[in-house]
Structures are given as C-alpha cells and as structure tokens.
Amino acid sequence: xxxxxxxxxxxxxxxxxxxTLSCEQNLNHDAMYWYxxxxxxxxxxxxxxxxxxxxxxxxxxxxxSVSREKKESFPLTVTSAQKNPTAFYLCASHGLxxxxxxxxxxxxxxxxxx
Amino acid sequence: AQSVTQPDIxxxxxxxxxxxxxxxxxxxxxxxxxxxxxSPGQGLQLLLKYFSGDTLVQGIKGFEAEFKRSQxxxxxxxxxxxxxxxxxxxxxxxxxxxxxGNLIFGKGTKLSVKP
Numbered sequence: 478x479x480x481x482x483x484x485x486x487x488x489x490x491x492x493x494x495x496x497t498l499s500c501e502q503n504l505n506h507d508a509m510y511w512y513x514x515x516x517x518x519x520x521x522x523x524x525x526x527x528x529x530x531x532x533x534x535x536x537x538x539x540x541x542s543v544s545r546e547k548k549e550s551f552p553l554t555v556t557s558a559q560k561n562p563t564a565f566y567l568c569a570s571h572g573l574x575x576x577x578x579x580x581x582x583x584x585x586x587x588x589x590x591x
Numbered sequence: 592a593q594s595v596t597q598p599d600i601x602x603x604x605x606x607x608x609x610x611x612x613x614x615x616x617x618x619x620x621x622x623x624x625x626x627x628x629x630s631p632g633q634g635l636q637l638l639l640k641y642f643s644g645d646t647l648v649q650g651i652k653g654f655e656a657e658f659k660r661s662q663x664x665x666x667x668x669x670x671x672x673x674x675x676x677x678x679x680x681x682x683x684x685x686x687x688x689x690x691x692g693n694l695i696f697g698k699g700t701k702l703s704v705k706p
Contacts, residue, residue: 481634520696582627
C-alpha cells in the first residue's frame with residue numbers, strides 16, 4: 478500500500494542532543510513537508526521541499542535542519558538549538574509541486590525531551 | 592496575508608445531533624479548501640476538498656461542506672454525529688504564488704460527543 482511512514486512513533490531525547498526523525502513516502506510525490514503540532518496551536522510549517530536537493534524554510538525553521546537527497550525521503554533533525562523541542566511532528570507529501578492537490582500525512586512522531 | 596480562522600476551539604454535541612464546524616479564510620485569489628480530521632496521537636486524514644465547481648462538497652464519513660465566497664466561509668456539517676466522530680478537525684486553505692502546494696491551517700476545533 479502506498480503511504481507515508483514516520484519513525485519512530487515515540488522518541489525521547491536528553492537536552493543538548495540532536496535527534497533525527499525519519500519520513501519516507503512511496504507515493505512518488507514531489508513535495509514533502511514537516512509540521513510541528515502543539516496543543517491549541519494547529520500545525521506550524523517547519524520546512525518543505527518541492528524537489529530533490531532543494532528545500533525551503535517554513536514559519537518556524539530555527540533549531541531544525543532537513544535534507545532531501547532522495548525523492549522518497551525527507552528526514553528532519555531537531556538540533557540542540559531548538560529551545561522547546563517537545564512536540565508532535567507530522568510529515569506530509571503532495572503530488573506535484575504547483576498543482577492543486579491535498580497533502581497526505583504520516584502517522585506522526587512524538588518527541589519528548591527529558 | 593492568507594489565514595484561516597476556526598472560531599470554535601472546542602464543541603460538544605450529543606450523539607445523533609447535527610454538527611456544524613465553522614471555518615473562515617482570508618485569501619487573495621480563488622481559494623482551494625480542505626477539511627482534515629485527526630484522532631488523538633494520529634496523523635491527519637482528508638475529509639473533503641473544494642477546488643472549483645459545485646459549492647456543496649461531499650466527503651467521507653457522511654460529512655459535507657459548503658463554500659460561500661461572499662462570506663469567505665467553508666463550514667463543515669454532518670446531519671447526525673456518531674461517537675466515533677470525536678476528534679480534532681482542521682480547516683486549511685491552499686497557498687498560491689511561490690509556495691503553491693503549501694497549506695495554511697486553522698488552529699483546529701476539538702469535537703466531543705456526549706452519549
């Protein structure tokens with residue numbers, strides 16, 4: 478079945494450590510997105526990529542980094558510079574950059590900083 | 592600037608009652624609009640979408656939404672709510688210009704269902 482997988486589902490990190498969240502899609506989608514979700518805040522865009530080897534900052538990129546070396550993969554690194562990283566992280570993809578379509582979402586990763 | 596407002600943070604309805612969740616948007620061009628649903632600890636699932644044409648859109652799970660350009664609204668409705676509809680609902684509008692494909696989300700409405 479086609480879809481988006483995120484791993485791990487739960488992640489615990491000590492303060493001062495970097496951690497990488499995985500996002501893989503087999504939908505052959507061009508565009509991929511990372512969102513952060515906090516209670517009552519809705520979804521806030523961290524980074525997005527519309528094509529391999531290119532990505533753009535979203536609204537809250539500080540303290541995060543991404544790469545897009547392959548079409549199907551868009552990993553997110555939460556660095557030690559992120560002041561409050563505890564949150565639910567959602568990855569999404571979109572069929573064709575520039576074409577009207579919905580975004581498809583993965584199941585999410587809950588990151589907790591201890 | 593584009594924005595989406597969901598005025599109701601939390602709504603409680605009785606099982607079997609009708610439901611309407613409000614969504615207002617601010618957009619500089621013809622919008623394309625979405626409603627998503629999220630169960631606790633899960634990803635978002637698309638309920639329905641509007642791109643053009645008929646302003647009354649049918650979705651999954653018995654939901655529908657009506658696009659009203661004059662009111663800048665895209666309210667979600669269901670005639671009879673089931674306990675399994677308890678979840679959080681997000682309205683979104685598609686971005687235009689250089690970031691086509693991006694979505695602007697409202698902050699969500701949490702739905703509770705009373706037995």
